[in-house]
Amino acid sequence: MTNAINAGMPSVEIITIGDELLIGQTIDTNSAYIATILNLNGISVKQITSVSDNEEHIIYALNDAQKRANIILMTGGLGPTKDDITKKTLCKYFNTGLRFDEEAFKNITRLFTSYGREVTPLNRMQAEVPTICETIYNEFGTAPGMWFVKDEKIIVSMPGVPYEMKAMLQNIILPKIKKQFTLPHIIHKIVLTQGIGESFLADLISKWEDSLSPLQIKLAYLPSIDIVRLRLSTKGYNADELNNNVNQKIEELKQLIPQYICGLETYGEEKETLEQIIGKLLKEKQLTIATAESCTGGYLAHLITSVAGSSEYYVGSVIAYSDMIKELELNVPTQLLQEHGAVSQPVVEQMAISIRKKFNTNIGVATSGIAGPSGGTDEKPVGTVWVAVSIGNKIISDRFLFGKRRERNIQKSAQAALNILRKELI
């Protein structure tokens, strides 16, 4: 079905479809994901366009995108209900009818069977695809993707559900694109600077900045609350040369402003989380762990158990949200609670020691703090948190003062606990 296309550098446009995007009910996260995956594979994105579930507008956007791009990736509007019109619109656009795709139907049946349900007529209709398209199977959902070729342009329609789209893009669509194009390399490297505003920084490095353009390296300044990111971007077919050029310029920058550089960031990489790092360390060292949580209310345990295989080292937790449970289950003496309060060093240390003993693990971790919004005092304002780790014959504890926002205090407390643990493990 697919004609071979062998242009040089492909360029892509993304069209995301759905009224929910145009009324702000949903933030378009799909586009950033797609753009990242494409860039990592040498493909530039020219424009991202979000339009509503409107036939005329979708067709306009498709025609417009083709002026600039030779690949158009669309997401959204493939659900079984009446408000989703992308498939119908594509039939009209390509002047084609529908065919019933047996394989797509098998996939729908498989999914419904796994949920213990019968396929409805509406879902059966999801196995119908435009006659001229190549069907892209959807591992995680009922809406198949569709791959079209017209006037040497590739047009692909994917579902809007992020994890369905991601699997389709990574496993099927990207490999298909790679087969048809000789892709260049796109390099983005990011230098983190701290302690200097972007305009001061720009003054300081202006000569260095001027030396980038002869090498076809583009510089971008990305200021955020505390950090200015400098992104160096370049594109070409010789990966070694591109990398060497960028690395050399980063070395020069390090010489130029060593006092402001606080790190490098790898573009597009999923950052390894603290709980993943700790999971690896615990497995390696064959240690077990239990937690006793107050202010984090289960979030610390959740982070630890979000890692696949965590049952190898994680035994469990007592969440002692009330003082009664701290006393009864974690052997915190009433007197200690009365004298120092639940949010205190002796209490959190006792919690860590007790849970380790009670659950018979190598390590005990405990948190106790005031997440807010209420419960703060002058002496212990909202955001005050104690964290303790009991390991070997050591007990490490530390006090933190985070901010006023409950959600952030819970997150930061759990991160602080994991970070103390990480430091002890390495």
Place this chain on the structure above:
Amino acid sequence: MTNAINAGMPSVEIITIGDELLIGQTIDTNSAYIATILNLNGISVKQITSVSDNEEHIIYALNDAQKRANIILMTGGLGPTKDDITKKTLCKYFNTGLRFDEEAFKNITRLFTSYGREVTPLNRMQAEVPTICETIYNEFGTAPGMWFVKDEKIIVSMPGVPYEMKAMLQNIILPKIKKQFTLPHIIHKIVLTQGIGESFLADLISKWEDSLSPLQIKLAYLPSIDIVRLRLSTKGYNADELNNNVNQKIEELKQLIPQYICGLETYGEEKETLEQIIGKLLKEKQLTIATAESCTGGYLAHLITSVAGSSEYYVGSVIAYSDMIKELELNVPTQLLQEHGAVSQPVVEQMAISIRKKFNTNIGVATSGIAGPSGGTDEKPVGTVWVAVSIGNKIISDRFLFGKRRERNIQKSAQAALNILRKELI
């Protein structure tokens, strides 16, 4: 400077500018924010377009947007560094030069003084604006916004830093737009349904759905992990009539599928979560609750304790990630575990009963399942989850079969537990 424009319903397009958007380094959250604020004020958004810091492309996008919209709101590209070219591009687009804006410069000076710094020449240049624009002052940053009128179209350029843009939009730009247009009302109301897939739901309510279009009400289905949101949208000048129509249809829906409706959501407001709903019910009924978690690993407790004030009703949890803890802490008999396995009705029921007794609460909730990716068998595949609620003299338990993905299984299990609890509480 600004000509009065008095067309009827204005329509808006949003153009967000920045290479970081096209390479996926930054997710465009500004557009969803702007779209929400506009909809709440009766203004529809036709298209959202993201383009890179490229003069030609920005000008193309501006011309294209004017075909559909009479107001164009742009963000991004106003920083002091060389990579930001929006202001220069707008000068070219409007065929105008720059003027030095004393007020904008005072604002820049004020900001630098507050940081204890001198204004750099680069920042001084930020006080230059296109001669023909009206300057929009930036309370929180150095880049002024710019308001242009051309051929009866309004074109506004705002900085891309979210909090700078938000203040500008809310305090200056929106009031200016409101003065120039007689704005209609846009109503979005959202009904939350649970326990039924979107295609089954669509079958069930298809007649009701047909009755919406004569009233100019548009229906959208928005499926998420456990909930399908039904959004009813309408637009017009008579707010009472619009509200009455939508409310009446929601009442009809409540009659039609009372068993699946689990709440309403106010558009543009923070969504009420299941844990918030349960929090309210528990407070109202003055009941206390404890949890015993296996597969959810603390996530259920985390959801419950993410609600401010949850310490009034939530006492704590035992996370029994290992069978040993289920035996020792939750009195699950060894025999029961051996005969039925940890993921079974008798075990999860015993967990719920035990935690309630142990923590002396009115309610006990328990989960036990196979989150995956490993641990599944033919009889109990990954995604098999048992949930139990012990309340009054009742024990309610239910078995679920979710999918293969660990993260989703954890989320869905916790949601399922909360939902059983919600049903028992109402």
